[in-house]
Amino acid sequence: MQKIILQLEELVCPTCLQKIETAVGNIDGVQNLKVLFNASKVKAEIDSEKTTVDAVAKVIESVGFDVLSTKVR
Incomplete structure (x- = not known):
């Protein structure tokens, strides 16, 4: 498993967070997904x-x- 961090453009609403969580959460091989609203980051572990x-x-x-x-990482 690889730990990944993606820096995004500024997230402006909770709906933005939900869209990203849903889309990335549906990718096969993604685990421990966290979308950090205030930091505009996505953290996850992926199966390479x-x-x-x-x-x-x-x-x-x-x-x-x-x-x-x-x-x-």
Whole structure:
């Protein structure tokens, strides 16, 4: 499992958080998902055999949010 952190554009409402949680939560291989509203970050663990940080970023962007940076630990 890889720990990932994605810095997003500023989240302005709780609905934004729910959209991201739903979209990313449906990706096979994503676990321990946390969307940090005040910090505008997404933290999760991913199974690198099932998905990638780039795939997660694309899903977030597909629901209307810019991903400013990504980190893999």
